[in-house]
Amino acid sequence: MTDEFNTEIYYDDDADESHLETTTVAVLGYGSQGHAHAQNLDDSGVDVIVGLREDSSSRDAAEADGLEVATPVEAASRAEVVSVLVPDTVQPSVYADIESELDAGDTLQFAHGFNIHYNQIQPPEDVDVTMIAPKSPGHLVRRNYESGEGTPGLLAVYQDATGDAKERALAYAKGIGCTRAGVVETTFREETETDLFGEQAVLCGGIAELIKAGYDTLVDAGYSPEMAYFECLNEMKLIVDLMYEGGLGAMWDSVSDTAEYGGLSRGDAVIDDHARENMEEVLRQVQDGEFATEWVAENQANRPTYTQLRQAEKNHEIEDVGERLRALFAWAEEEETEDESVRMQADD
Numbered sequence: 038m039t040d041e042f043n044t045e046i047y048y049d050d051d052a053d054e055s056h057l058e059t060t061t062v063a064v065l066g067y068g069s070q071g072h073a074h075a076q077n078l079d080d081s082g083v084d085v086i087v088g089l090r091e092d093s094s095s096r097d098a099a100e101a102d103g104l105e106v107a108t109p110v111e112a113a114s115r116a117e118v119v120s121v122l123v124p125d126t127v128q129p130s131v132y133a134d135i136e137s138e139l140d141a142g143d144t145l146q147f148a149h150g151f152n153i154h155y156n157q158i159q160p161p162e163d164v165d166v167t168m169i170a171p172k173s174p175g176h177l178v179r180r181n182y183e184s185g186e187g188t189p190g191l192l193a194v195y196q197d198a199t200g201d202a203k204e205r206a207l208a209y210a211k212g213i214g215c216t217r218a219g220v221v222e223t224t225f226r227e228e229t230e231t232d233l234f235g236e237q238a239v240l241c242g243g244i245a246e247l248i249k250a251g252y253d254t255l256v257d258a259g260y261s262p263e264m265a266y267f268e269c270l271n272e273m274k275l276i277v278d279l280m281y282e283g284g285l286g287a288m289w290d291s292v293s294d295t296a297e298y299g300g301l302s303r304g305d306a307v308i309d310d311h312a313r314e315n316m317e318e319v320l321r322q323v324q325d326g327e328f329a330t331e332w333v334a335e336n337q338a339n340r341p342t343y344t345q346l347r348q349a350e351k352n353h354e355i356e357d358v359g360e361r362l363r364a365l366f367a368w369a370e371e372e373e374t375e376d377e378s379v380r381m382q383a384d385d
């Protein structure tokens with residue numbers, strides 16, 4: 038199906054689940070994405086085995102959810118589709134264990150392209166290599182499936198050994214509920230580079246720095262930490278919800294004219310040409326592999342910089358203030374409990 042932007046978007050009718058009818062899918066990992074893919078596929082009638090280490094703390098959760106659990110090697114040996122949903126940094130070593138279980142015509146399936154695009158995993162030529170990447174945190178992939186909605190996703194084919202790689206990937210996307218919302222075709226390169234850029238410059242890194250910089254500016258000028266927290270962090274969600282529903286326009290429509298004029302006339306003084314040049318530099322490091330090389334080395338060295346950065350982020354005053362304030366207000370409680378239970382599963 039082709040829309041006016043000339044982008045292929047696939048929906049339920051474009052996907053034929055019979056491609057997975059006589060197939061067993063091994064879902065390796067039971068974290069954020071793994072628990073969602075495994076349960077959604079199982080509910081869609083696909084034969085699923087979850088592959089987890091003997092000592093994995095996720096085993097209990099997968100079994101409690103009624104799924105069959107085996108070691109990654111056993112799961113891969115019994116499956117024709119192996120869905121690699123352990124953390125990106127762990128994938129090369131798990132792949133090395135299961136590689137010999139891949140038969141000609143099997144599918145190696147990913148939710149993010151990092152290890153294929155940066156050559157950390159080099160699959161044999163006689164297997165299909167595909168990606169279905171839900172554009173969403175895993176717990177929403179599960180929640181949306183259960184509520185009857187879907188989660189938008191990306192599809193990419195890196196290697197088509199069988200000639201059916203795309204059809205099989207679409208069947209997988211249908212099984213996890215992505216074709217209900219729409220699946221957009223892309224490449225491993227495009228998915229990997231846009232995903233890394235997005236999370237570094239905008240979604241995770243950019244927004245966290247924007248929030249802290251705003252908070253620090255107010256507190257350093259003598260305003261109360263509580264005010265700064267509400268203004269720069271808490272209200273962020275409410276504003277982003279409006280953008281999510283109706284684009285930037287819905288946000289500008291909903292805020293006051295004063296906010297709209299102030300924002301339109303001052304925003305680009307904050308995100309100025311220099312900030313845009315910095316974004317281009319972040320993108321360059323993603324494109325030429327500098328970031329990937331650094332991240333692989335960081336993990337080989339046991340994450341010294343990552344550990345420091347994490348600790349510094351935890352120590353920022355906004356985290357203390359937020360914890361205190363959220364405990365005083367009832368609105369945040371329900372969502373936190375759910376998110377935390379997913380995080381617990383993901384902590385291995």
Ligand SMILES: NC(=O)C1=CN([C@@H]2O[C@H](COP(=O)(O)OP(=O)(O)OC[C@H]3O[C@@H](n4cnc5c(N)ncnc54)[C@H](O)[C@@H]3O)[C@@H](O)[C@H]2O)C=CC1
Binds near residue numbers: 070093
């Ligand atoms: N977190 C998300 O919502 C999204 C993740 N992705 C991609 O999905 C894939 C999986 O990521 P997440 O679900 O975030 O992973 P996660 O960090 O939630 O997965 C943890 C799971 O992996 C397993 N695991 C951890 N260490 C292991 C080890 N040493 N050996 C074997 N198994 C181990 C455990 O079962 C654990 O539950 C990645 O490729 C990621 O880029 C894609 C879109 C969004």
Ligand SMILES: CC(=O)[C@](C)(O)C(=O)O
Binds near residue numbers: 172174236240241
């Ligand atoms: C949730 C997601 O898509 C991210 C931010 O890219 C990720 O967790 O890697």
Ligand SMILES: [Mg+2]
Binds near residue numbers: 172173232236
């Ligand atoms: Mg992403």
Ligand SMILES: [Mg+2]
Binds near residue numbers: 149232233236
């Ligand atoms: Mg990502």
